[in-house]
Amino acid sequence: MSKLVAVLPGDGIGPEIMAEAVKVLQALDLGLVLESAPVGGAAYEAQGHPLPEATLALAQRADAVLFGAVGDWKYDKLERALRPEQAILGLRKHLGLFANFRPALCYPQLTHASSLKPELVAGLDILILRELTGDIYFGTPRGRRTASDGHFPGTEEAFDTMRYSRPEIERIAHLAFQAARKRQSRVTSVDKANVLETSQLWRDVLNQVHGQYPDVQLDHMYVDNAAMQLVKAPKAFDVIVTGNLFGDILSDEAAMLTGSIGMLPSASLDRHNKGLYEPSHGSAPDIAGQGVANPLATILSAAMMLRYSLGLPNAADRVEAAVQAVLSQGLRTGDIWSAGCERVGTADMGDAVVRAL
């Protein structure tokens, strides 16, 4: 039976970059069924909600979800429940996408694009594994109330709950150790166990699960130190595993260190390896509609999808090789352009990947 892919382009540059990823998937001629639906601000405008029921139903029915990007300043004034980013939070929650794989790699052809000195990033290859359905993102209770204690009792306060249960930590820990085995067998678990109860449990569980992976090295690092070590010596890391909030911050920091966030895909998986695949960058409303956005992160996200959710590793290899080929041909979108290379637009880049397949 042919596989169904939910295609959710979203806002900003989302539709442009998604068009190129779809072009590549179609060129592969794998018999995939691609079905599109609106999401984010686009869905709010069309149907009054960032994650319409039909869109969620499609994502649930599909074998995998390919996601562009959501968000735009113009929705900042909406109440939180209607803002574009609720779509992505809703998809994660309803699809149970607890494991976010965010590779941060520095392509040899693009080392110069990094803010960091080339010797610090050449060959960089970190895998950040971020827990995606727990932590302070979804913890309850949360809201506003009158403070009953603290520094200013009787005044208005807002509050959120950070929380992790033991099995939530266990399942992401297993994935981290298993991923490390396919790489350099080193896991750095990041927490703030010197301050947070949640982090202390996180650390305890990581240590326990580690007992089943004696061949993998496990270190613990506080999040503030991790933010520093990523800048100082990013190549010292192999796999980083951390909670939802710290993972949000560190995975973006690490992506930016490579200098080519426009190249970085991500996968968010459920416990059956069904997943949502999206570029690591955002919707970039400032350049939307100009045909200059880099579609490669989305194309590489499609490759991850072929490999992890659709069982088509050969097709994934072909896409990744084609991306390498266009880089080696010297084609660059504006975000990764440097002197001596040929500057191309979004569609040209997609066409070049198709030709290189």
Place this chain on the structure above:
Amino acid sequence: MSKLVAVLPGDGIGPEIMAEAVKVLQALDLGLVLESAPVGGAAYEAQGHPLPEATLALAQRADAVLFGAVGDWKYDKLERALRPEQAILGLRKHLGLFANFRPALCYPQLTHASSLKPELVAGLDILILRELTGDIYFGTPRGRRTASDGHFPGTEEAFDTMRYSRPEIERIAHLAFQAARKRQSRVTSVDKANVLETSQLWRDVLNQVHGQYPDVQLDHMYVDNAAMQLVKAPKAFDVIVTGNLFGDILSDEAAMLTGSIGMLPSASLDRHNKGLYEPSHGSAPDIAGQGVANPLATILSAAMMLRYSLGLPNAADRVEAAVQAVLSQGLRTGDIWSAGCERVGTADMGDAVVRAL
């Protein structure tokens, strides 16, 4: 009446770097009374608690506190309440030190020490203002319990509470706008208002307080984006104001961007400008006792103390000028050394500053 300074050297390199700062203060001959007390692991070993009552009482009685550093791997197995870092959390809480000023500056002589390309950090001068007595650091309830809902009801979970009250946010917001007026009049407030209730209140209050400072520019940025923009274009920032948890992460990231965290002082103030002053770096147990640590961040922290808590701005200027002078003489401790400079130890560096006064 002569001013009393509580001198708390702490662990690791703390005693070594503090000795140099004390040397400098004594050389200034300001009639200060310097009284020392143990803190952190050292205090735990001597008196069974990281923040003994006598140490806290001294800090409360003093006009200012000069703090070295605390912590060592060897205390990792202690229960949390006895670990060295509880001393610093306890001092912040009991002294009401809600405003942490963390400058991230790149000295012209040390631009090369940064991981970043020189043009990205030359002339860097960011002030990070971190709220220090609220947020998830001190919020209750916190602990472990059996989950009653969530993904795995009935299993063990750990939880913490993030919270901010309106007046807590107001007072740090005022300080941010006032600090910005003495600089480039730009404030970037960092939060995660797309996810957290606490952040939404933070953002609302920042906007309200901003009404009283129409001459200052205010922007809001999500913490994940801030972690990226610090890497991409750190010089775009002037003043960053943020909560305790995000400030912990971003101030360390920014410090490391300069490449010379061994040079960066910090001040933590209460509402009467009484403060605790400490280097931005940690206790570095790996190099403790070797006489190689950089004492300049502690010496510069003493200068901040002279200026902000002791009303001695001229003495502060003298210390800062002396530090500039030793850098221009080419003296460097190992952490900031580069070819062509003279490598000196901790005590030599302190002596050189004294000579340059």
